[in-house]
Amino acid sequence: MIRDPETLTLLLDTIGRFVREKLVPQEAHVAETDQIPDDIVQDMKEMGLFGMSIPEIYGGMGLTMEEEVMAGFEVAKTSPAFRSLFATNNGIGAQGIVIDGTEAQKQYYLPKIATGEIIGSFALTEPDSGSDAASLRTTALKDGDFYVINGTKRYITNAPEAGIFTVMARTSQAKGAEGISAFVVEKGTPGVSLGPIDKKMGQKGAHTCDVIFDNVRIPAANLIGGKEGVGFKTAMKVLDKGRLNIAAASVGAAERILQDALRYARERKQFGKAIGEFQLIQAMLADSHADIYAARCMVLDAARKRDEGRNVGTEAACAKMFASEMCGRVADRAVQIFGGAGYLVEYGIERFYRDVRLFRIYEGTTQIQQIVIARNLLREGRD
Numbered sequence: 001m002i003r004d005p006e007t008l009t010l011l012l013d014t015i016g017r018f019v020r021e022k023l024v025p026q027e028a029h030v031a032e033t034d035q036i037p038d039d040i041v042q043d044m045k046e047m048g049l050f051g052m053s054i055p056e057i058y059g060g061m062g063l064t065m066e067e068e069v070m071a072g073f074e075v076a077k078t079s080p081a082f083r084s085l086f087a088t089n090n091g092i093g094a095q096g097i098v099i100d101g102t103e104a105q106k107q108y109y110l111p112k113i114a115t116g117e118i119i120g121s122f123a124l125t126e127p128d129s130g131s132d133a134a135s136l137r138t139t140a141l142k143d144g145d146f147y148v149i150n151g152t153k154r155y156i157t158n159a160p161e162a163g164i165f166t167v168m169a170r171t172s173q174a175k176g177a178e179g180i181s182a183f184v185v186e187k188g189t190p191g192v193s194l195g196p197i198d199k200k201m202g203q204k205g206a207h208t209c210d211v212i213f214d215n216v217r218i219p220a221a222n223l224i225g226g227k228e229g230v231g232f233k234t235a236m237k238v239l240d241k242g243r244l245n246i247a248a249a250s251v252g253a254a255e256r257i258l259q260d261a262l263r264y265a266r267e268r269k270q271f272g273k274a275i276g277e278f279q280l281i282q283a284m285l286a287d288s289h290a291d292i293y294a295a296r297c298m299v300l301d302a303a304r305k306r307d308e309g310r311n312v313g314t315e316a317a318c319a320k321m322f323a324s325e326m327c328g329r330v331a332d333r334a335v336q337i338f339g340g341a342g343y344l345v346e347y348g349i350e351r352f353y354r355d356v357r358l359f360r361i362y363e364g365t366t367q368i369q370q371i372v373i374a375r376n377l378l379r380e381g382r383d
Contacts, residue, residue, distance in 0.1 A: 001065075001066050001307035002067060011067075012071065018043070018047065019075065023082050026079075027078060030079055030081055030205040031079070031204045031205070033204075035205060036081060036085060044086050045115060048061055049116075050113065050114060051089075051114025051116075052068060052086075052090050053068050053091065053095070053098070054098065054110050055098065058114060060113075060114040065244065066303040069245070069247070069299050069303045072087070072248030072252060073248055074252060076250075076252025076253045076255075076256070077252050077259075078256065079203075079205065079351075079355065080203050080253065080356070081203055081204060081355075084158070086116070087245060087249070088120065088157050089119050091241060092166070092363075093121050094110065094113045095237075095241055096122070096182055096238050097224065098110065100234045102221075102224075102226050105224065112163070117163075118164055119164075120158075120164055121156055121158045121162035122157070122166050123166060123168065123211055124136070125153060125154050127152060127154050131364060133232065136169070138151025138153065138167070139170050140171050140183060141171070142171070143217070145220050146218060147169075147220060147222070148215055148216065149169055149185065149218065151169065152213070153167070153210065153211040155362075157208050159209045159210075160197055160207045161207065162187055164187065165184070165186075165187070166184060166238075168180055168181075168182055168232070169182075169183060171228045172229065180231040180235075181223060181224075181229060182224040182234045182235065183222050183224060183231075184218075184222045185218055186218075189216055190217070191215050191216035191217070192212070192214075193214065194210065195210030202351065202354030202356075202358065239363055240306075240316045241306070243316040243317060243320035243363045244303055245363075246320050246363045247298070247299045247302075247323035247324065249359065250324045251295050251327070253327055253359075254288070254291070254292045254323075254327040254330040254331070254356075257288075258285070260348070261284075261285065261334040261337045261349075262276070264341070268341075281337055284333040287329075288329070288330045288334075291326040291329060295323040298319045298322055299319045299323060302315035314372070317369040318373055323359075324359035325366060327356045328356060328357065331352055331356050335349055
């Protein structure tokens with residue numbers, strides 16, 4: 001749902017210009033230093049990028065899902081590290097509070113998240129609990145007006161920068177997901193500590209690490225929604241939206257990669273003519289464009305359905321699965337089009353090749369999306 005086409009066009013143009021003029025020139029620097037410059041982060045805050053999906057009543061832009069994925073297309077046309085910092089804030093880092101938080105929780109945290117004063121992070125995965133989220137072991141035991149949390153979370157995006165964590169923990173011994181609850185935990189709470197920043201295959205500048213909870217006492221008021229046992233449902237609703245955001249990021253990144261490949265195909269000459277004139281190069285360019293077009297259509301369709309209030313668990317999984325796999329194919333073809341140059345750091349294609357590999361893993365691997373889709377189809381009794 002697009003509320004005001006003129007306003008949205010202005011926003012997309014502004015983001016696109018910011019990406020081209022400010023972020024793209026910093027890509028190599030971020031890759032080398034593993035840090036996003038402070039002035040870039042400040043620019044993001046001033047543009048309101050940290051609060052794109054936060055409701056307007058709490059100081060954000062309140063973008064609809066369709067508007068958000070369209071912004072995501074533009075944001076992703078540069079290093080994924082930039083997007084990761086503020087998109088996690090808009091997505092899984094804040095959506096637990098947006099979707100299921102109490103009014104007091106929303107009023108206290110969301111305005112700070114919207115401005116980037118605090119950065120949100122989503123703490124679900126554990127050393128022995130990833131896609132099988134219902135088997136998590138972190139506990140939150142009630143102690144009067146407090147809960148005491150113990151456990152370790154792993155691969156937590158933005159954890160080194162985060163001000164708050166949405167933490168999934170077991171509040172009862174009920175089987176599977178029934179005993180899981182969601183909490184807001186502030187970073188400075190005694191007993192919260194961070195492991196070393198993970199050294200990753202790609203996405204330099206986007207940080208993950210373990211988050212350890214050692215007898216962390218938090219007020220009972222920090223129980224999201226004020227009710228035990230519904231945390232897993234909150235997590236799944238958050239992940240549905242997160243999967244659409246990753247799908248949009250996959251589309252935007254693929255579009256950027258194809259742009260670079262097209263430019264190289266026009267400029268690089270072999271046998272007396274541009275390599276773009278050779279049919280086998282043209283086939284790779286054409287396949288990439290068709291892949292991107294199909295993924296973009298899927299993402300927009302799923303986003304519109306979500307804006308209509310429909311359950312898009314299946315559509316979000318389809319879009320995330322197809323778009324992330326598509327992006328990997330486009331990146332692989334681009335390296336092939338660049339040839340030996342595609343294997344060199346100076347051209348940047350090898351960086352994108354490594355960076356986008358993660359899209360097929362987080363917010364649920366491709367194989368988990370397949371399971372989600374198939375189970376939903378069987379449950380709904382579709383032909």
